Amino acid sequence: MMKVRFVLPAAFAVLAGFATQANAGPVMDxxxxxxxxxxxxxxxxxxxxxxxxxxxxxxxxTDFCRMTAAAILGDAKKADIRGIGFSDSMKTIVAEGADMxxxxxxxxxxxxxxxxxxFVVTTYYDGQGFMIPKKLxxxxxxxxxxxxxxxxxxSTTLLNIADWFGDxxxxxxxxxxxxxxxxxxxxxxxxxxxxxxxxxxxxSDRLLADNPxxxxxxxxxxxxxxxxxxxxxxxxxxxxxxxxxxxMLNAEAMGVTSENIDGIMADxxxxxxxxxxLFGQDSAAGEMxxxxxxxxxxxxxxxxQVGNYGEVYDRHLxxxxxxxxxRTATANALSQDGGLLYPDPIR
Numbered sequence: 001m002m003k004v005r006f007v008l009p010a011a012f013a014v015l016a017g018f019a020t021q022a023n024a025g026p027v028m029d030x031x032x033x034x035x036x037x038x039x040x041x042x043x044x045x046x047x048x049x050x051x052x053x054x055x056x057x058x059x060x061x062t063d064f065c066r067m068t069a070a071a072i073l074g075d076a077k078k079a080d081i082r083g084i085g086f087s088d089s090m091k092t093i094v095a096e097g098a099d100m101x102x103x104x105x106x107x108x109x110x111x112x113x114x115x116x117x118x119f120v121v122t123t124y125y126d127g128q129g130f131m132i133p134k135k136l137x138x139x140x141x142x143x144x145x146x147x148x149x150x151x152x153x154x155s156t157t158l159l160n161i162a163d164w165f166g167d168x169x170x171x172x173x174x175x176x177x178x179x180x181x182x183x184x185x186x187x188x189x190x191x192x193x194x195x196x197x198x199x200x201x202x203x204s205d206r207l208l209a210d211n212p213x214x215x216x217x218x219x220x221x222x223x224x225x226x227x228x229x230x231x232x233x234x235x236x237x238x239x240x241x242x243x244x245x246x247x248m249l250n251a252e253a254m255g256v257t258s259e260n261i262d263g264i265m266a267d268x269x270x271x272x273x274x275x276x277x278l279f280g281q282d283s284a285a286g287e288m289x290x291x292x293x294x295x296x297x298x299x300x301x302x303x304x305q306v307g308n309y310g311e312v313y314d315r316h317l318x319x320x321x322x323x324x325x326x327r328t329a330t331a332n333a334l335s336q337d338g339g340l341l342y343p344d345p346i347r
Contacts, residue, residue, distance in 0.1 A: 028234055031237070037072065037099050038082065039100050040089050043180070047203070056081070060317055063312045067302055068240065070301040070306055074297070086103070087178055089103055093232055094116030099237070101229070101230040102123070104198060107119040107228040108156060115233070122227060122229075125340050127198070127222065128161075128222050129197075132215065133193075133214060140219065142170070144165075145172075148172070149192060152183060203325070207322060244302055246343055247303065248308050248309040249342075250343040253334055256308060261279075261304050285298070
């Protein structure tokens, strides 16, 4: 939860500094002391998090781990990114075994009420759907009467399919398989008629099939799934994550990229006021850095090392990838383009 901040008179500068130090929490202190940030991701999710030839995780979700490390430690490479199963990810955060998770976790009311973890900011607006073998001859989810559905234990998937099928009096049977590899193996082998999950996950999982063209994702979207960054409770840490993401959104809205930012910084005095506030160390971003406890050039490092939101999206999910997922007129476009991604002002 974000706190409202007021500009204090100069006479209260000492008290303001004291308050800033007091608000620094144990998670932020630990990250700085260890010079490393532990971030959990999915173990094998093409486009979102997969290990490369060197064993380093790459993908859309992993870049928000790097965003946070760039903001706090000044170096995106100091994100210690670890793969983990879904059912263990939230348990690990609550047990203080990691600092944050960026692995397509839906923010829900009951999860948000858990005092051992915090949902910070939504990075992708998704919805649950269904994938079927094309040979099944099904074009719509309403035709799935009597189907066997493979789903993930411990996720919101089971509740969503129970609601959707129940409301339509459609009979179905669930194969509740917690392990992703086993679940996909069962589906691809024909032991299930349907695989139910978030549509982004289905798009990713489809690429793991021997012949991805043999499978199709049905058009129905049966739920709202705000996929949100998760952290250990710590006001300063949560604030850093939230505003680091806002830097990425603002940079995209202003046309600032990892490619042109050095040229912009070299001529910052002649840039639009919003750009000056976003990247000037003696401006709003610099003031925020001092209050949050971040390096003075935190906003620059985020964009230079990771990129703006559009760059991250296009790099892993966009038209030039196997996903070919355009953002135009979708929830994951900027608000100025009709989406739900609304850049909060850095000022």
